[in-house]
Amino acid sequence: MRRIINAFTNISLFGREETKSGDVLLENAVNSPDETGIWLKFVVISDTHEEMAKIMNRIPDGDVLIHCGDFTNHGDEERVREFNDQLAQLPHRRKVVIAGNHENGFDAQFYEKAKLLTACELLNDTSIEIEGIKLYGSSWHTMNYRLFSTPPFYCEPGEETREKWAKIPDNVDILITHQPPKGFLDGRYGDVELLKAVEARNPKFHCFGHVHGWLRGGEQRENDFHQRSSVQGFWGISSTRPPIVFYFKVPGS
Numbered sequence: 001m002r003r004i005i006n007a008f009t010n011i012s013l014f015g016r017e018e019t020k021s022g023d024v025l026l027e028n029a030v031n032s033p034d035e036t037g038i039w040l041k042f043v044v045i046s047d048t049h050e051e052m053a054k055i056m057n058r059i060p061d062g063d064v065l066i067h068c069g070d071f072t073n074h075g076d077e078e079r080v081r082e083f084n085d086q087l088a089q090l091p092h093r094r095k096v097v098i099a100g101n102h103e104n105g106f107d108a109q110f111y112e113k114a115k116l117l118t119a120c121e122l123l124n125d126t127s128i129e130i131e132g133i134k135l136y137g138s139s140w141h142t143m144n145y146r147l148f149s150t151p152p153f154y155c156e157p158g159e160e161t162r163e164k165w166a167k168i169p170d171n172v173d174i175l176i177t178h179q180p181p182k183g184f185l186d187g188r189y190g191d192v193e194l195l196k197a198v199e200a201r202n203p204k205f206h207c208f209g210h211v212h213g214w215l216r217g218g219e220q221r222e223n224d225f226h227q228r229s230s231v232q233g234f235w236g237i238s239s240t241r242p243p244i245v246f247y248f249k250v251p252g253s
């Protein structure tokens with residue numbers, strides 16, 4: 001059975017309401033789940049662009065922190081270290097991060113740069129499992145905005161992205177990408193192949209960032225998976241939106 005939540009309600013400008021269905025509970029960062037079983041609290045941020053210091057006191061406590069990429073502007077080592085130090089100060093038991101198109105060097109020298117991030121688990125077309133909940137993270141995007149080079153994790157839309165998204169496991173519970181899917185909170189920068197891949201996998205949650213400031217975007221399709229189960233992490237520089245918070249029931253609990 002497809003279990004969905006209404007992320008749009010949660011991040012709407014018109015107020016935040018709690019919505020729940022099945023084993024996913026999205027809430028307003030204040031209430032707690034009153035269900036039986038064990039629930040993990042997930043907190044999602046994105047695109048903090050070296051501005052984490054300004055938002056540290058606005059990040060709610062939780063079990064798992066997810067960052068959907070672009071934690072730096074250029075991937076400078078000093079800034080990566082700073083981000084790592086900030087992550088280390090946060091109380092979440094697990095911190096899951098993907099790189100974005102601003103993290104220079106994270107694709108070509110992924111393992112070297114990844115070593116700087118000791119306070120989190122960096123996903124790069126890889127999965128982790130947290131108490132039976134399956135997460136998968138991927139940084140690919142289709143935004144080619146440079147004149148003389150391509151940004152990290154750039155992918156030609158079409159065949160190339162199709163191959164990248166084909167790696168997403170069928171049984172993923174929480175999908176983390178940097179790029180939005182086509183038509184949802186994407187400012188027309190989303191990828192249609194990602195949309196197809198997500199709809200085929202049907203994860204319980206899809207978190208992404210990349211396109212700043214789009215509370216709503218693209219085609220507003222009623223009754224579509226993404227209409228109800230995707231969130232865009234908030235932009236640390238100027239957004240007044242709080243981080244997205246949701247609870248996920250530990251399987252079998």
Ligand SMILES: [Zn+2]
Pocket residue numbers: 070100101102178209210211
């Ligand atoms: Zn980006």
